[in-house]
Amino acid sequence: MVSLLRNQKVRNTLLQVLFVGSLAAMVLACVMIARRNLAEQGITSGFDFLFKSTGWDVNFSLLPANANDPYWWFFLIGIINTLFLGTTGLVLATIVGTIVGLARTSSNELARLLGRTYVDIFRNIPLILQVFFWYAVITHLPTPRAAHEAFGMLLTSRGLYVPIPNVGGAALAAAMLAVIAAIALPVWLGRTPRLNQPFGERSTIQLAGAAAALACAAVILAVGRLPDLPLLDFPALQGLNLKGGMRIPPEFSALAIAIAIYGGSYIAEIVRGGFKAVGKGQMEAALSLGLSPWRVFTLVRLPLALRAMLPILANQYVWLMKATTMGIAVGFTDFFMIVALTINHSGQTLEVIGILMAGFLAINLSLAAVFNRINKAIALKGNQLRG
Amino acid sequence: MEMIVVAPPAPGRLEDLKRRFFATPLQALLSLISLTIMAFIVWKLLDWAVFSAVFTTGGGPEACQAAAGACWSVITARWRVILFGLYPFEEQWRSALACVSVVVMTVLSCMPAFWTGRRIALVWGAGTGLYYVLMKGGVLGLPYVGEEAWGGLALTLFIFVTTCLVGFPLAICLALLRRSDLPWISRTTGLIIDGVRSLPLISILFTFAVVLPFALPQWLQGDKLYRVILGSALFFSAYQAEIVRGGMQGVPAGQEEAAMALGMSYWQRIGRIVLPQAMRNALPATINQFVISFKETSLVVIVGFFEILASGNAAYGTGEWRFAYVEVYAFIAFIYFVFVFSLSRYGAYLERRMSVSER
Numbered sequence A: 001m002v003s004l005l006r007n008q009k010v011r012n013t014l015l016q017v018l019f020v021g022s023l024a025a026m027v028l029a030c031v032m033i034a035r036r037n038l039a040e041q042g043i044t045s046g047f048d049f050l051f052k053s054t055g056w057d058v059n060f061s062l063l064p065a066n067a068n069d070p071y072w073w074f075f076l077i078g079i080i081n082t083l084f085l086g087t088t089g090l091v092l093a094t095i096v097g098t099i100v101g102l103a104r105t106s107s108n109e110l111a112r113l114l115g116r117t118y119v120d121i122f123r124n125i126p127l128i129l130q131v132f133f134w135y136a137v138i139t140h141l142p143t144p145r146a147a148h149e150a151f152g153m154l155l156t157s158r159g160l161y162v163p164i165p166n167v168g169g170a171a172l173a174a175a176m177l178a179v180i181a182a183i184a185l186p187v188w189l190g191r192t193p194r195l196n197q198p199f200g201e202r203s204t205i206q207l208a209g210a211a212a213a214l215a216c217a218a219v220i221l222a223v224g225r226l227p228d229l230p231l232l233d234f235p236a237l238q239g240l241n242l243k244g245g246m247r248i249p250p251e252f253s254a255l256a257i258a259i260a261i262y263g264g265s266y267i268a269e270i271v272r273g274g275f276k277a278v279g280k281g282q283m284e285a286a287l288s289l290g291l292s293p294w295r296v297f298t299l300v301r302l303p304l305a306l307r308a309m310l311p312i313l314a315n316q317y318v319w320l321m322k323a324t325t326m327g328i329a330v331g332f333t334d335f336f337m338i339v340a341l342t343i344n345h346s347g348q349t350l351e352v353i354g355i356l357m358a359g360f361l362a363i364n365l366s367l368a369a370v371f372n373r374i375n376k377a378i379a380l381k382g383n384q385l386r387g
Numbered sequence B: 001m002e003m004i005v006v007a008p009p010a011p012g013r014l015e016d017l018k019r020r021f022f023a024t025p026l027q028a029l030l031s032l033i034s035l036t037i038m039a040f041i042v043w044k045l046l047d048w049a050v051f052s053a054v055f056t057t058g059g060g061p062e063a064c065q066a067a068a069g070a071c072w073s074v075i076t077a078r079w080r081v082i083l084f085g086l087y088p089f090e091e092q093w094r095s096a097l098a099c100v101s102v103v104v105m106t107v108l109s110c111m112p113a114f115w116t117g118r119r120i121a122l123v124w125g126a127g128t129g130l131y132y133v134l135m136k137g138g139v140l141g142l143p144y145v146g147e148e149a150w151g152g153l154a155l156t157l158f159i160f161v162t163t164c165l166v167g168f169p170l171a172i173c174l175a176l177l178r179r180s181d182l183p184w185i186s187r188t189t190g191l192i193i194d195g196v197r198s199l200p201l202i203s204i205l206f207t208f209a210v211v212l213p214f215a216l217p218q219w220l221q222g223d224k225l226y227r228v229i230l231g232s233a234l235f236f237s238a239y240q241a242e243i244v245r246g247g248m249q250g251v252p253a254g255q256e257e258a259a260m261a262l263g264m265s266y267w268q269r270i271g272r273i274v275l276p277q278a279m280r281n282a283l284p285a286t287i288n289q290f291v292i293s294f295k296e297t298s299l300v301v302i303v304g305f306f307e308i309l310a311s312g313n314a315a316y317g318t319g320e321w322r323f324a325y326v327e328v329y330a331f332i333a334f335i336y337f338v339f340v341f342s343l344s345r346y347g348a349y350l351e352r353r354m355s356v357s358e359r
Helices: A002-006 A008-040 A071-105 A109-123 A127-139 A169-191 A199-224 A250-277 A280-288 A293-330 A335-346 A349-378 B013-021 B025-051 B060-066 B073-084 B089-109 B117-136 B152-178 B183-198 B201-215 B224-249 B253-261 B266-303 B308-317 B325-357
Strands: A148-150 A153-156 A159-162 A236-238 A241-243 A246-248
Touching: A002 A008, A008 A349, A008 B183, A008 B201, A071 A109, A071 A250, A071 A293, A071 A335, A071 A349, A109 A250, A109 B013, A109 B025, A109 B325, A127 A250, A127 A293, A127 B266, A127 B308, A127 B325, A159 A250, A169 A199, A250 A293, A280 A293, A293 A335, A293 A349, A293 B201, A293 B266, A335 A349, A335 B201, A349 B183, A349 B201, B013 B025, B060 B073, B073 B089, B073 B152, B073 B308, B073 B325, B089 B117, B089 B152, B117 B152, B152 B183, B152 B224, B152 B266, B152 B308, B183 B224, B201 B224, B201 B266, B224 B266, B253 B266, B266 B308, B266 B325, B308 B325
Parallel strands: none
Antiparallel strands: A148 A153, A153 A159, A159 A246, A236 A241
């Protein structure tokens, strides 16, 4: 027996069995206790509750929702809200980050100082504090009757009212897809090897592609337009309330602004790092070939920097996606808030925690997959990143 | 005959400025734009925060509301709530002293003289112990104050310090387990680490605060505060474990092989050869993790703790100071900024110092 324990192989196997076994036992014990406790409260485990109606409502949804809808529909709404907020935040943060990052790498001392001050201030204040701050600012805006007006938008304590086109929902979605295509098409046309043409002609084809997609969007809008109404629906005061336009609730705008500003300061640093990683020799070589400064930037500096920053940027995007869970602090019904509300109302704790984990795993994995794909597609052959 | 020595003219100040900021038309434009933005922001900020601001509580909230600038009297009136929460008024000096002990402990652990395993453990043990005794009382003639009355900055610091204190050893354990030669142990640990890393902190805090009581036997549940600290320590350790593992990968394999050849045991190899070098490699990333973790401490407000953000919300949310939210948030942001900025500057300094010493 003792000699058996001295055997390295036996001991290793035993150790592993002990480790995994005790972990599994702990988890199992927790689940058993939880099930017993829940059963005492009259809650049966299982996923049947997903098809019961919730009895409560959400304050923000891109899809139709009311208290009679089942739980699974609400989870879907939560995921879509999270993705919508996350994507809005990502895009805004990337815009802010690129501007500030470029300022930080500029040759102008004052612009550098300005960029650095921005990063130092907003990176060092917790995101949730910034969320609270913007939420307080927006909810302290004047009431609809005394609303601030700018470019047809109305700023009020009940939210931001923006004009929307008087177009049917399906047509609007189709037009949006066409606009996205107009942006994506030139990029794709620029990359596909099938169009192996000289530089000038390729850019003509790219322009034509974008124009065609935009024309498509315009046609869809014209066809889907609601009859007898002006093309744009402006919000306006009617009685004590605002009519028309689209309302962006304060919860959403506070979160989007905070994520844009905070995330922007992180992305600025990533952008700066990316530009710093481009070797000086690359730029000098490009300049000595007689390229103009603008072309050096667009053809040499930017593409190389983009490749250097993409992996880090992917991590930052995943982080920002997870940061949307702060919605619960101001009452934005993102995926996590729906989860918390469901636990409160239905008591199906274990199942809902499982759904929460699965949801975030799916979001993380799909983001990672997308970025791996992009990374692989644009990776340079050989060692061209070296200075 | 007198000699007149004429030095070559030094570039005048004006010329220097011209070269630096107005070399080309584009540069000049950029400089002008930046200068305008900066001047505008600085002027507006100064006007709001200093020139038109009200500092005294003499006039009460009404005088404040009439002023065009900031209303710092809300801070003068409510700073005790923001810093100490609901801690009993007469005992608040203890809360202040506890905060000081944490700050002193952090400063001490930034000094290279304390960078051995034993000394750093001693400093952190003593600092946290002192904090705990001061806050909780019940001994040395200090009246007892339960955890439910802790709040404000003091609670924020407590959660941060205990998170690190629990999370750091746990991180080293996780890193060692993940590095293990036994495939099942390293794979299971990897699964735990990656699983925790893929979840948002808020969901972990929520699970530990609200869901865990269902899944634990009565005697294991403990106070909600300690469960939340455990959750945030778990989150911290999942990230820190990867940093430590990265540091270990930077230690050349020959080091461990040499130690093995000398007949050192596993613990001797890890404790005396691998970990000291790994921690050195991982130091900048570790400081960065501390910075992130300090900022994320603020998330406990969501599971219902009265830390500095919640006490700030309470400071302006009730009664007559309802309009003064910007000042309260600015005050809290300033406190966070001081802590986080100095820590991250220290990290940057350390990184520079290390990259110099490696040359």
